[in-house]
Amino acid sequence: MALSSGLLWVAPMSGYAVREAIRDVLGHFWSESFGQIYPALSALHRDGAVERRDGGRAGSSTYFLTPAGRARLQELLRQPVASTPPRNGLLLRLFFGHALGAKACIVLIEQARADAERSLSAYAEIRAEPEAEPHAVAAGAAEAATAHRPYWLLTVSAGEHSARATIAWADEALATLTALAADEPEE
Amino acid sequence: MALSSGLLWVAPMSGYAVREAIRDVLGHFWSESFGQIYPALSALHRDGAVERRDGGRAGSSTYFLTPAGRARLQELLRQPVASTPPRNGLLLRLFFGHALGAKACIVLIEQARADAERSLSAYAEIRAEPEAEPHAVAAGAAEAATAHRPYWLLTVSAGEHSARATIAWADEALATLTALAADEPEE
DNA sequence: CGTGGCATGTAATGGGTTACATGATTAC
DNA sequence: GTAATCATGTAACCCATTACATGCCACG
Numbered sequence: 001m002a003l004s005s006g007l008l009w010v011a012p013m014s015g016y017a018v019r020e021a022i023r024d025v026l027g028h029f030w031s032e033s034f035g036q037i038y039p040a041l042s043a044l045h046r047d048g049a050v051e052r053r054d055g056g057r058a059g060s061s062t063y064f065l066t067p068a069g070r071a072r073l074q075e076l077l078r079q080p081v082a083s084t085p086p087r088n089g090l091l092l093r094l095f096f097g098h099a100l101g102a103k104a105c106i107v108l109i110e111q112a113r114a115d116a117e118r119s120l121s122a123y124a125e126i127r128a129e130p131e132a133e134p135h136a137v138a139a140g141a142a143e144a145a146t147a148h149r150p151y152w153l154l155t156v157s158a159g160e161h162s163a164r165a166t167i168a169w170a171d172e173a174l175a176t177l178t179a180l181a182a183d184e185p186e187e
Numbered sequence: 188m189a190l191s192s193g194l195l196w197v198a199p200m201s202g203y204a205v206r207e208a209i210r211d212v213l214g215h216f217w218s219e220s221f222g223q224i225y226p227a228l229s230a231l232h233r234d235g236a237v238e239r240r241d242g243g244r245a246g247s248s249t250y251f252l253t254p255a256g257r258a259r260l261q262e263l264l265r266q267p268v269a270s271t272p273p274r275n276g277l278l279l280r281l282f283f284g285h286a287l288g289a290k291a292c293i294v295l296i297e298q299a300r301a302d303a304e305r306s307l308s309a310y311a312e313i314r315a316e317p318e319a320e321p322h323a324v325a326a327g328a329a330e331a332a333t334a335h336r337p338y339w340l341l342t343v344s345a346g347e348h349s350a351r352a353t354i355a356w357a358d359e360a361l362a363t364l365t366a367l368a369a370d371e372p373e374e
Numbered sequence: 375c376g377t378g379g380c381a382t383g384t385a386a387t388g389g390g391t392t393a394c395a396t397g398a399t400t401a402c
Numbered sequence: 403g404t405a406a407t408c409a410t411g412t413a414a415c416c417c418a419t420t421a422c423a424t425g426c427c428a429c430g
Contacts, residue, residue: 003279003283004279006283006286009283009286014408014409014410015409015410015411016407016408016409016410017408017409026279026282027273028273029273029274029275029278029279029282030273030274030275030278030279030282031272031273031274032390033390033391033392034391034392034410034411035390035391035392035393035411035412035413036389036390036391038410038411038412039411039412042411055409057398057399057408057409058397058398058399058409059397059398059408059409059410060398060408060409060410061409061410070286073283073286074286074287077280077283077286077287077291078287078291081276081277081280081295082276083276084274084275084276085218085418085419086214086215086216086217086218087216087217087218087271088216088217088271089268089269089270089271090268091216091217091342091345092190092191092213092216092217093264093268094338094341094342094345095213095216095335095338095339095341095342096190096193096196096260096264096335096338097335097337097338097341098334098335098338099193099196099257099260099261099264100261100264100265104264104265105338105341108268144285147285148282148283148284148285150284150363150367151281151282151283151284151285151292152282154281154282154284154292154360154363154364155278155281155282157356157359157360158278158281158356158360161352161353161355161356161359162349162352162356164352165348165349165351165352166348166349168348169344169345169348169349172344172348173341173344173345176337176341177341180337201380201381201382202381202382202383203380203381203382204380204381219418220418220419220420221382221383221419221420222383222384222385222418222419222420222421223417223418223419225382225383225384226383226384229383242381244380244381244426244427245381245425245426245427246380246381246382246425246426247380247381247382247426248381248382272390272391
């Protein structure tokens with residue numbers, strides 16, 4: 001649950017920066033809201049897993065992972081992966097395609113295809129910028145960031161495979177649906 | 188939210204059967220628990236969207252979609268698809284692969300690969316059985332079920348593409364990780 | 375005659391999102 | 403100076419899962 005606070009392993013940063021990193025770095029496979037991040041950071045601080053020092057600005061803090069926090073994170077990572085129950089609104093609508101109408105299904109799939117295409121270009125951008133993470137990479141933490149990068153690229157690759165699969169499926173499904181749409185009575 | 192009750196469109200059935208259908212038919216892209224199904228059915232009944240008649244056994248009922256219910260379902264289907272925020276525990280662990288250790292990552296990916304392989308055989312089984320849904324297909328509803336089948340197969344195809352993508356990614360990732368594991372100090 | 379599957383619900387609990395509330399700093 | 407961004411937190415609320423509670427019926 002507090003797993004995403006492990007971003008502090010990569011580099012010490014503020015809670016706000018954690019939120020940005022979750023959005024920009026983990027965004028394609030993870031998400032977390034303000035309402036979780038700050039309480040989690042507080043709890044971690046209470047338990048001595050993170051240290052809190054004044055940041056550059058007034059009222060801002062930078063959080064550091066303590067050795068205890070590092071150990072705790074490793075323990076959490078070893079925990080079995082909790083598989084989230086599937087809930088795919090697109091496929092559910094498609095399942096009821098006979099009630100929805102083939103034309104509407106085609107629109108939905110075209111949207112999904114376009115989304116996947118957009119994801120692919122986002123991944124391409126990530127691969128293009130070699131190291132230049134503008135924010136959140138402090139001086140001393142550079143080696144930690146480079147050590148993490150190959151693992152990060154593994155998750156990017158997962159996204160790419162998934163997006164390409166979506167595109168291939170969409171093309172196939174669109175072909176099937178145009179045939180179904182021809183059989184279907186006009187509304 | 189009450190969308191999965193649209194299964195009554197395919198065939199009238201009991202709440203218990205709805206739960207089984209969600210697990211067996213929609214299982215690869217949707218899930219819903221008891222605590223949702225029964226209250227949803229009650230609400231639908233209150234609003235006149237479903238009719239409730241005595242089932243075969245004592246204490247059991249069979250739910251039928253009324254014309255109003257059918258209209259309501261179509262309206263719900265036309266609603267924009269709510270994209271669930273991503274939360275992939277496997278990729279999160281992989282992202283922290285440097286902290287977890289390459290060996291542990293390999294184990295995780297091998298598990299994911301095996302899961303995808305299992306999904307593929309489940310999909311193959313679905314394609315093999317032509318129409319023979321043993322439960323939940325009453326006499327009169329047979330034509331409704333056949334009309335739905337091509338759309339159902341679209342969702343199966345999505346699952347197949349996704350599973351194959353997982354397998355391809357896993358093989359690639361495992362190759363990368365064995366190289367990383369060689370560089371990594373023994374624990 | 376008892377175990378397992380069919381059948382229907384309710385209540386507690388929890389995880390997470392949204393909205394609210396506030397203030398400093400920077401860039402235009 | 404004023405708007406956008408950085409920054410931190412809290413509180414209400416919602417959706418959903420889990421566990422609980424109950425009972426009938428068929429099969430061995």
